[in-house]
Amino acid sequence: AQKVTQAQTEISVVEKEDVTLDCVYETRDTTYYLFWYKQPPSGELVFLIRRNSFDEQNEISGRYSWNFQKSTSSFNFTITASQVVDSAVYFCALSDFNKFYFGSGTKLNVKP
Amino acid sequence: GAGVSQSPSNKVTEKGKDVELRCDPISGHTALYWYRQSLGQGLEFLIYFQGNSAPDKSGLPSDRFSAERTGGSVSTLTIQRTQQEDSAVYLCASSLTTGQPGYTFGSGTRLTVV
Numbered sequence: 516a517q518k519v520t521q522a523q524t525e526i527s528v529v530e531k532e533d534v535t536l537d538c539v540y541e542t543r544d545t546t547y548y549l550f551w552y553k554q555p556p557s558g559e560l561v562f563l564i565r566r567n568s569f570d571e572q573n574e575i576s577g578r579y580s581w582n583f584q585k586s587t588s589s590f591n592f593t594i595t596a597s598q599v600v601d602s603a604v605y606f607c608a609l610s611d612f613n614k615f616y617f618g619s620g621t622k623l624n625v626k627p
Numbered sequence: 628g629a630g631v632s633q634s635p636s637n638k639v640t641e642k643g644k645d646v647e648l649r650c651d652p653i654s655g656h657t658a659l660y661w662y663r664q665s666l667g668q669g670l671e672f673l674i675y676f677q678g679n680s681a682p683d684k685s686g687l688p689s690d691r692f693s694a695e696r697t698g699g700s701v702s703t704l705t706i707q708r709t710q711q712e713d714s715a716v717y718l719c720a721s722s723l724t725t726g727q728p729g730y731t732f733g734s735g736t737r738l739t740v741v
Contacts, residue, residue, distance in 0.1 A: 519669075521669075552732075557734070558716065558734060558735055558737075559732065559733075559734045559735070560718065560732040562731070606669060606670070608670075613675060613682075613683060614660065614672045614675055614683065614686075615660075615662075615670070615672065615730075616672075617662075617669040617670040617671075618669055619668060619669040620668075620669050
């Protein structure tokens with residue numbers, strides 16, 4: 516069965532701190548995709564990154580970076596030098612092409 | 628359209644009434660998905676369409692829920708005899724086709740059953 520676990524329900528940091536959001540997944544598929552989405556207070560889901568199961572290279576995009584480790588079935592997301600605008604709920608998701616399996620989300624509060 | 632459009636954005640209904648939620652996908656997207664997000668929860672898959680067919684209805688929580696898609700475009704999610712536990716944000720997403728890893732989500736319809 517497919518499952519995504521985000522153990523951190525809520526995290527609070529002070530602006531400029533680095534923060535890592537954890538994501539652990541379960542799947543029996545050999546081909547799959549992993550995603551991170553951001554959901555700001557407005558409610559819309561904003562796509563951040565997609566990673567396929569054959570590409571374990573870490574990725575950096577500005578202040579965002581992702582660490583994909585198949586050995587531990589983890590796909591963690593780090594925000595460097597956090598800003599107040601980063602405050603949102605972040606969802607990790609696993610896709611088997613036809614549908615997504617979402618984690619329960621991590622609410623990030625960045626305080627000025 | 629440029630994005631996935633959902634209407635209404637907010638809906639308050641009385642328990643026992645029927646509601647219809649509409650999703651207008653990105654033009655040319657053949658795959659359309661419905662998800663539900665209850666307060667403080669992650670997203671729960673409901674149903675997806677490839678064209679007008681729904682190969683996977685496994686997520687529909689009860690027979691009070693149904694969905695249809697016509698013309699390979701607009702989809703309607705209908706909830707009959709609404710219950711308070713149906714209160715949630717209903718999100719629609721579309722992608723070019725199934726097997727396309729990644730969708731675009733709409734802003735959702737917030738349904739409140741009182």
